[in-house]
Structures are given as structure tokens and as C-alpha cells.
Amino acid sequence: MMKKRWQRRHVIEAFVKGLMMVSFLIVAGCLGAILWTILVNGFPALTWDMVTQIPQGGFYLGKGGGVLNAILGSLYLAGGGTLLALIFSLPIALYLETYLGDSEWGRYVRLSLDVLWGIPTIVYGVFGFIIMLAIGLRASLLAGIVVLSLVELPIMVRAMDEVIRRMPADLEQAALALGSTKLEVAVRIVIRQMLPGIITAILLAFGRGIGDAASVLFTAGYTDRIPSSLMQPTASLPLAVFFQLGTPYPIVQQRGYASALILTIIVLIISVGSRLISARLNKYTVK
Amino acid sequence: MNRQIQLDINNTNLGAEGRRSRPSVVARNRQNQFARRTFFIVTLLPMVLIATVTIILVVRSWPILIAYSPKDLFLGSTWRPDNGLFGFWPYIVGTFWVTIAGVLLAVPPCLFTALYLSEYSHSFTRSIAKPILDLLAAIPPVVYGVWGLLAIVPFVEDVLAPLSKRWFSFIPIFAVTQPTGFSIIAGGIVLAVMIAPLIISVVYEILRTVPEELRHASLAVGATQWQTIRQVVIPRVIPGMVAAIVLAASRALGETMAVLMVVGNVAQVPKSIFDAGYPLPALIANNYGDMMSIPLYDAALLCAALILLIVILIFNILSTLVLQRMLGKNWA
Amino acid sequence: MNTRKPAKELNPPGRKPKITGPLSMDVHIRVRDLNAYYGKVQALKDINIEIPKKQVTVIMGPSGCGKSTLLKTLNRFLELTDDTKISGEVLVDEQDIYARDVDVTEVRKRVGLLAQRPSPLPMSIYENVAYGMHIHQMRNDRADYKKAVRHYLEIAGLWDEVGNRLHDPATSLSIGQQQRLCLARGLAVEPEIILGDEPTSALDPISALNVEKRLLDLKEQYTIVIVTHTLRQAKRLADYVIYMYLGEVVEAGPAHEVFTNPQHQRTRAYLEGQF
Numbered sequence: 001m002m003k004k005r006w007q008r009r010h011v012i013e014a015f016v017k018g019l020m021m022v023s024f025l026i027v028a029g030c031l032g033a034i035l036w037t038i039l040v041n042g043f044p045a046l047t048w049d050m051v052t053q054i055p056q057g058g059f060y061l062g063k064g065g066g067v068l069n070a071i072l073g074s075l076y077l078a079g080g081g082t083l084l085a086l087i088f089s090l091p092i093a094l095y096l097e098t099y100l101g102d103s104e105w106g107r108y109v110r111l112s113l114d115v116l117w118g119i120p121t122i123v124y125g126v127f128g129f130i131i132m133l134a135i136g137l138r139a140s141l142l143a144g145i146v147v148l149s150l151v152e153l154p155i156m157v158r159a160m161d162e163v164i165r166r167m168p169a170d171l172e173q174a175a176l177a178l179g180s181t182k183l184e185v186a187v188r189i190v191i192r193q194m195l196p197g198i199i200t201a202i203l204l205a206f207g208r209g210i211g212d213a214a215s216v217l218f219t220a221g222y223t224d225r226i227p228s229s230l231m232q233p234t235a236s237l238p239l240a241v242f243f244q245l246g247t248p249y250p251i252v253q254q255r256g257y258a259s260a261l262i263l264t265i266i267v268l269i270i271s272v273g274s275r276l277i278s279a280r281l282n283k284y285t286v287k
Numbered sequence: 288m289n290r291q292i293q294l295d296i297n298n299t300n301l302g303a304e305g306r307r308s309r310p311s312v313v314a315r316n317r318q319n320q321f322a323r324r325t326f327f328i329v330t331l332l333p334m335v336l337i338a339t340v341t342i343i344l345v346v347r348s349w350p351i352l353i354a355y356s357p358k359d360l361f362l363g364s365t366w367r368p369d370n371g372l373f374g375f376w377p378y379i380v381g382t383f384w385v386t387i388a389g390v391l392l393a394v395p396p397c398l399f400t401a402l403y404l405s406e407y408s409h410s411f412t413r414s415i416a417k418p419i420l421d422l423l424a425a426i427p428p429v430v431y432g433v434w435g436l437l438a439i440v441p442f443v444e445d446v447l448a449p450l451s452k453r454w455f456s457f458i459p460i461f462a463v464t465q466p467t468g469f470s471i472i473a474g475g476i477v478l479a480v481m482i483a484p485l486i487i488s489v490v491y492e493i494l495r496t497v498p499e500e501l502r503h504a505s506l507a508v509g510a511t512q513w514q515t516i517r518q519v520v521i522p523r524v525i526p527g528m529v530a531a532i533v534l535a536a537s538r539a540l541g542e543t544m545a546v547l548m549v550v551g552n553v554a555q556v557p558k559s560i561f562d563a564g565y566p567l568p569a570l571i572a573n574n575y576g577d578m579m580s581i582p583l584y585d586a587a588l589l590c591a592a593l594i595l596l597i598v599i600l601i602f603n604i605l606s607t608l609v610l611q612r613m614l615g616k617n618w619a
Numbered sequence: 620m621n622t623r624k625p626a627k628e629l630n631p632p633g634r635k636p637k638i639t640g641p642l643s644m645d646v647h648i649r650v651r652d653l654n655a656y657y658g659k660v661q662a663l664k665d666i667n668i669e670i671p672k673k674q675v676t677v678i679m680g681p682s683g684c685g686k687s688t689l690l691k692t693l694n695r696f697l698e699l700t701d702d703t704k705i706s707g708e709v710l711v712d713e714q715d716i717y718a719r720d721v722d723v724t725e726v727r728k729r730v731g732l733l734a735q736r737p738s739p740l741p742m743s744i745y746e747n748v749a750y751g752m753h754i755h756q757m758r759n760d761r762a763d764y765k766k767a768v769r770h771y772l773e774i775a776g777l778w779d780e781v782g783n784r785l786h787d788p789a790t791s792l793s794i795g796q797q798q799r800l801c802l803a804r805g806l807a808v809e810p811e812i813i814l815g816d817e818p819t820s821a822l823d824p825i826s827a828l829n830v831e832k833r834l835l836d837l838k839e840q841y842t843i844v845i846v847t848h849t850l851r852q853a854k855r856l857a858d859y860v861i862y863m864y865l866g867e868v869v870e871a872g873p874a875h876e877v878f879t880n881p882q883h884q885r886t887r888a889y890l891e892g893q894f
Contacts, residue, residue, distance in 0.1 A: 009513075010511065013513040013514075016513045017403075017407060019399055020399045020402055020403035020407060023395075023396040023397070024403050024404070026396055027396060027420075027423075027483055028419050030480045031419050031422055031423050034423075034430070034434045037434050038430060038434065088329060091325070092330050095323075095327065095330050108334070111604070113333050114611075115337055115600065115603050116337060118538065118599060118602075118603035119541070119603075120543065120595065121541070122543045122571055122572060122595075123592050126571065126592045127339075127340050130343055130589070131343075153332075153333075154333070157333075207425050208425070210427070211425075211426070211427025211429065211430070212428070213429050213543070214572060217572060218575050238427060238428075241429050241430075241433065242432075245433070257437075260433040264426065264430050267425050267426065267427060267430075271425050409701065500738040503699070503732075503734065504740055504801070504804075505740065507696070507732040507805065508750065508751030508804065509724040509726075509727040510724065510750075510754045514754055519741065
């Protein structure tokens with residue numbers, strides 16, 4: 001009497017469940033497809049030279065050299081941008097949680113941050129360009145760093161905020177009960193508890209910063225050299241990829257794929273690394 | 288009362304090490320107030336930033352906004368800056384087409400995936416889904432562009448277009464009139480994969496806000512899971528789903544690099560998804576070099592940026608308001 | 620006639636227990652060698668019980684003893700929680716509901732559940748009651764549905780209060796009314812057995828008594844199994860009692876026997892309030 005009969009609703013259920021699993025597989029498959037494509041096309045041209053040399057004369061016509069200028073340039077840009085963003089993000093995130101909590105003003109600030117996060121990076125790039133012109137700054141590492149910090153700020157604050165909000169309230173209460181001021185609670189207790197999450201947030205923002213082209217397109221310029229000062233223009237990996245792919249020479253295009261592979265590897269290292277670090281550091285946190 | 292106790296502790300701290308200097312309560316409170324004021328100013332930063340960006344874009348695109356009528360600017364189809372002709376229409380339509388294509392392609396599989404992860408899957412599946420989605424979200428746009436160039440454009444050229452030509456050429460929107468795979472649909476496919484992690488994670492969070500008891504109430508009378516989802520869970524979260532889609536659309540609107548590499552960059556009003564297009568972000572990115580040499584060119588490009596910004600701001604604010612309200616403390 | 624066997628005799632160590640129910644009891648549910656795990660933690664240990672037909676059976680015991688877990692195995696709700704493992708048999712009218720080709724939605728139709736906290740579906744009062752009937756397509760036309768909704772609301776004792784506002788949202792009812800609505804909703808799919816997981820503990824005393832009265836009326840037609848953590852409620856309602864402790868059934872039998880003459884020391888301790 002309770003045996004399964006093939007009622008219509010069971011058939012529909014099975015069908016829908018199948019659709020769902022297929023959808024999931026498609027999405028997961030895309031990741032595999034992307035990584036595979038980049039790997040297969042980029043690996044052949046990934047030579048030691050590519051990673052250790054800057055473009056020699058005629059690099060874009062097929063002659064020798066590598067993309068070290070872009071690799072270092074990207075690291076400088078993202079590193080500087082992340083550092084600059086961090087200086088502002090940490091206070092904002094701490095203030096949000098410690099003083100504002102769920103208040104009205106806190107919601108406005110969070111709304112603004114979400115809106116900032118949604119502004120396309122090309123708009124930030126254009127904005128940065130205008131400011132640059134206005135103050136007479138030329139395309140440079142510094143300009144790129146400033147614009148990237150604008151791009152990374154909302155990501156970093158949101159990620160930190162998310163982590164800080166999950167903090168067990170008792171911890172804060174316990175500290176306050178012992179007589180700490182709110183500032184002390186923030187600095188001593190919140191930061192330590194949140195350390196793994198904060199590091200994850202920093203790495204997340206760094207990863208986004210290193211991969212973005214539209215914001216540095218106008219502001220960091222491009223050069224075949226490794227910048228030796230903040231005022232010089234700098235190359236970046238995304239743009240290196242873009243320019244190499246834009247040439248009609250297959251050899252150069254291949255190198256473009258290799259550069260894309262390098263960028264992907266860097267991002268993967270950051271992503272996996274942040275996961276490992278947070279797992280390691282989570283030992284010390286209160287659950 | 289507290290203060291009294293504090294000071295006593297202060298005094299009794301004399302030990303073998305001698306008097307330890309501890310900051311008094313008064314000093315610590317002053318520290319607190321100072322920090323509080325500084326931090327407050329810092330939280331103004333986000334709003335100030337939004338205002339500044341908007342205002343500057345308006346100011347710098349003002350010259351072109353007063354030089355031409357809105358009709359000429361936004362509905363005009365000719366873009367010849369050296370002749371002083373700035374017609375945004377093809378670019379606006381191109382942006383629109385590619386974004387709609389991306390959203391339409393992404394929404395069904397992403398909704399199903401989110402439903403699967405929320406309602407059916409084991410915790411094991413969820414634990415591998417999270418890294419997958421995080422990785423997809425972390426891949427830089429230019430890498431998506433390379434993938435698009437290497438995999439999607441050929442796919443459109445060699446598989447989709449011939450298929451459409453054979454079976455669907457009577458439908459204008461699927462007409463194939465150019466031989467390459469650089470097209471709106473290629474841009475749409477790449478965009479769809481780029482916005483997928485966002486849609487999936489937001490919809491998943493929304494689904495998690497429906498209390499488990501509601502599902503149990505439905506299951507207890509013998510409903511199947513899908514019946515429960517369809518009749519109890521989904522109706523409650525429709526506003527949130529819409530907001531998630533709008534949010535994803537706003538991200539698709541602004542994506543520059545990846546789309547630029549696959550969409551063809553031909554300034555025409557597309558008539559079919561297999562036509563090439565030229566979205567606004569690509570317009571800005573491709574021409575910034577010529578900006579300063581031709582009068583009003585810079586204002587024109589900034590005007591393009593302004594259009595993008597305004598639309599995205601509207602979408603973003605509306606959807607975020609809805610989602611903040613639905614997800615409350617869980618809004619990530 | 621002594622119709623009750625203490626658990627020890629039912630399960631002599633080393634030998635498979637012989638399930639012979641007392642002759643005067645008509646068994647509706649038979650549980651055999653049931654074990655349940657939440658992950659690695661064992662929540663139910665070797666449960667072997669019988670539940671009589673058309674009587675009120677109360678499962679009682681201190682917090683955390685597994686009463687709710689046991690209840691949820693009876694309508695296959697336990698498996699909805701992640702990482703649970705169930706072994707053994709639950710026989711309803713001698714058919715194992717955990718058998719391989721059993722339709723779990725049919726099981727849940729026959730074995731209804733009234734949860735602790737009323738959870739009205741986000742629909743109108745009418746639609747709540749009609750929900751289950753629509754799912755199983757139990758009626759033919761609108762007129763039939765309307766009559767049925769009225770019928771079940773009457774049984775649940777709610778018709779007089781809501782008859783004139785059937786299309787108001789169910790959330791506009793008081794909590795006591797909501798629980799009775801959930802009862803009507805559950806009855807509408809014509810179950811044979813009604814399970815109640817502390818069905819009155821979230822209600823005010825008056826609504827609680829109201830729901831209890833409904834359940835007592837219903838036992839003429841349905842087998843009722845209730846979990847409660849109040850001894851007083853158990854004494855008010857029970858025809859048959861199952862006492863549990865730390866995941867095991869300690870004692871089971873007709874109410875008047877267990878309450879007046881408990882065989883086990885633990886049962887005695889519980890009844891005397893030592894917990």
C-alpha cells in the first residue's frame with residue numbers, strides 16, 4: 001500500500017532534481033573548462049625566460065624576453081593598493097562593529113559600501129584619470145595604487161565586516177564587563193579573534209586587485225621596464241595579456257596565454273593560501 | 288562605582304616588581320573618545336566617495352551634455368568624433384543586449400544550482416561547491432576574456448552559428464550575418480559565467496532564511512520536496528531572487544575587459560545575438576588614448592561612463608536595499 | 620491480567636526478542652531493533668516497542684532522552700536532518716515504512732505530525748487546510764474542497780472562530796488557533812496516526828487544554844502518539860505509556876499500571892520527581 005507508484009508529482013520531482021544536478025555540474029564544469037583551457041594553451045609558452053626577463057627589443061614582434069615587468073608591476077600595484085586600502089578598511093570595519101552595530105547609520109554606511117562595491121572598475125579608472133590630470137600626475141605606479149585601493153576598499157571592508165559580525169557577542173560583553181573601554185575591546189580582543197578572517201579579507205582584496213585591468217588601464221600606464229619609483233608608469237599582468245593577444249603574431253599570442261596562466265596561478269595560490277592560513281589560524285579563535 | 292573599584296585596583300598593584308603604571312580610567316576614556324571621533328570621520332569615506340565620483344563625472348561630461356540635445360546624444364547612431372558626431376545609441380543598445388544575454392543565460396542554471404545546494408544536497412556537496420564558486424569569482428576578468436577567445440568564440444563560430452543558421456534563421460534575433468564568432472552571444476556566455484557565483488551565493492543565502500519548520504510543515508502532510516519548494520519556499524523569496532538578478536545585472540553592465548575581448552567591437556545596433564556589438568565600457572576602454580586630442584571627446588567618453596554609473600547605481604541601490612532587508616544580519 | 624512486560628523481559632541479552640504483544644492490545648505500530656545515530660552519537664538504542672491502535676500513547680522521559688528522535692522515526696522525519704543513520708524496522712500495520720520501495724510521502728500522509736511550534740504555511744486559513752488535499756489531489760472539485768475544509772476546521776474546534784474569515788492570512792491567528800489550524804491541516808490528509816511533538820508546550824494554558832481536549836476526542840478515530848516533558852500532561856492524556864531514558868526504552872505499558880506500579884527503579888524515580 002505504501003509502495004512507490006509513479007505518480008505525476010514524483011516524476012516531476014525526479015525531473016527537476018535532475019535539472020538541478022545538471023545545472024550544478026555545468027557551473028562546476030565551467031571552472032574546470034576555464035582552468036583547463038588556460039593551462040593547455042598557456043603551458044607550452046611558459047618558459048623560465050617568461051618569468052625572469054623583461055621584454056627585450058622586438059618582444060611584441062616575436063623576439064626574446066619575458067613579462068617580469070608585468071609580474072612585478074602587478075605585485076607592486078596590488079600590494080600597494082591593498083596596503084593603502086587596509087589603512088582605511090580596518091578602522092571602518094572596526095568602527096562599524098564596535099560602535100555602530102545594527103544602528104541606522106551603520107546601515108547607511110554598509111549600503112554605501114555595497115554600492116561602492118558595485119561600481120565598475122572602469123569608472124574608478126576614469127575617475128582616477130581625471131584626478132590625475134587635475135593634479136598634474138602622470139600615469140604612474142602611485143596613481144595605479146591609489147585607484148586600486150579605491151577598488152579594493154569596499155571588498156575589504158565588507159569581508160572584514162562579515163567576519164567581525166560573526167564574532168560571538170559574549171566575547172565582547174565579557175571584555176566590556178571586565179572594564180575595558182570600547183576602543184580597547186576593539187583593538188585587543190576583536191582583532192585577535194578576527195585575525196584569520198581579516199587575513200582572508202586582505203588576501204581576497206589583493207586577489208581582486210591583481211586581476212583588474214580596467215582600473216589601471218588609464219592610471220598606471222604601461223612600460224617594458226620594472227618601475228623603480230612610484231612616479232614611473234608600470235606594466236601589469238592583465239594588460240600584458242591584453243596587449244600580447246592584440247598582436248598578429250602567433251608566438252606573441254602564445255606568450256599572452258602564458259601570461260594569463262601566470263596570472264591565474266598567482267590568483268590560485270592566493271585563494272588556496274588564504275584558505276589554508278585561515279584554517280591554521282582558526283585554531284586560536286573562539287567558536 | 289566602577290571608577291572607585293578601578294582606582295583601588297590601581298593602588299593595590301604594588302608588587303615585587305614595583306608600581307606598574309596603568310593608565311587611569313580617565314585617560315582611557317579620553318583615548319576612547321578621540322578614537323571614536325576619528326573613526327566616525329573615516330566611516331564617512333564611502334558616502335563621500337560615491338558623491339565625489341558622481342559629481343566629478345557630471346562636471347566633466349557637462350560640456351557635451353550642453354553641446355548637444357539629449358535626443359542627438361542618446362538616440363543618435365553616428366559616432367564620428369572628429370566630425371563632432373557623438374551618437375551613443377549603438378553603444379547603449381550593445382550594452383543592453385550583452386547584459387540581457389548574460390543574465391538570461393545565467394539565471395536558470397544558477398537558480399537551479401542554488402536550489403539544489405539549499406534544498407537537496409548533502410553537506411559534502413555544499414562543502415565542495417563553496418570553493419568552486421569562490422574560485423570562479425576570483426578568476427580575473429582578463430582570464431575570462433582569454434577563455435572566451437580560445438573556447439567560446441570558436442564555439443559560437445563553429446557550432447552555434449551554423450546550427451542557428453540551419454534551423455533558426457527565420458527568427459531575426461538568431462540570424463547569422465557575419466562569419467566570425469565575435470558576437471553578442473559570445474559576450475553573453477562569458478558574462479553569464481562571470482556573474483554565476485554572485486547569483487548562486489546570494490540566492491542560496493536567501494533560501495536559507497526560510498525557516499526549516501515551514502518546509503517540515505509541508506513535508507509532514509506528505510508533499511514531495513519539489514512541491515514544498517514550489518509552493519512554500521519560493522513564493523516567500525521571490526523579491527529576494529529578483530533583487531539578486533538585478534544585482535547581477537548591474538555587475539554585468541559594468542564588466543569591461545572580458546566582454547571587450549569577445550564581443551567584436553563593431554559600432555552598430557545589433558539585430559541578432561550573432562551580430563557583433565560594442566558596449567559602453569568597451570567604448571571607454573578602447574578610446575581613452577584618443578581622448579585628449581579631439582575636442583569634446585573626453586567629455587563624451589566621460590558621459591558614457593556617467594550613463595553607466597547612473598544605471599548601475601540605481602540597480603545597485605534598489606537591489607541592495609531589498610537584500611539587506613531580507614538577509615538582515617546575514618548580508619555578506 | 621498482567622499485560623505489561625518490563626523492558627528487561629522483552630529483551631533478554633543475547634537472544635532476539637520475541638515480540639508478543641499483550642492479547643488485548645491491537646497493535647498499530649511495531650518498532651523492531653531500532654537504532655538511530657546523529658553522526659557518531661547514538662540517540663536511540665535497540666528500541667523495541669508496540670503502539671496500540673486508537674489510543675493515546677505518551678512517550679515521556681527527561682530532556683535529551685530521545686523522545687523526539689523516536690517520534691520522528693515514526694513518520695520518517697529523522698532522515699531530513701543531515702548525517703543521521705537509522706537501522707531497524709518500523710512496522711505500521713505490519714508493513715515496514717523503511718523498506719526499500721516505500722514511498723516516503725505516502726508514509727507521511729498516513730502518519731501525521733503536529734510540531735511543537737505551530738508553523739502555519741504562508742497562505743490563507745483556507746489554503747492551509749486545503750494544502751495537503753491539493754497535494755494528494757484528494758477531492759474532485761471546489762465544492763468538495765470547501766466542504767472538507769469546513770469539516771476539518773470543525774473537528775479541530777476552529778470553525779466557529781474562523782468560519783467567516785477563511786481567506787485571512789493564517790498568521791493573523793493567535794498561537795493557540797494556529798496550532799489548531801495545524802491540526803486541521805494534518806487531519807485533512809486523512810492519516811491513521813497522529814504524532815505530536817510536545818504539541819502544547821508553546822501554547823498558553825487555556826489553548827493547551829483546548830488542544831488536549833481535541834486530541835482526546837480524536838482518539839476514537841486515530842491512533843495518537845504524543846511526546847511530552849510534563850508528567851501531568853502524560854497523566855491526563857495517556858492510555859499507554861512509554862518511558863525513555865538516555866536513548867533506551869526503560870518501561871512500556873498501559874498507563875494506569877505504569878503510573879501506579881512502575882516496575883523499574885528509574886521509572887519510579889522519574890514519577891516521583893527525582894529528575
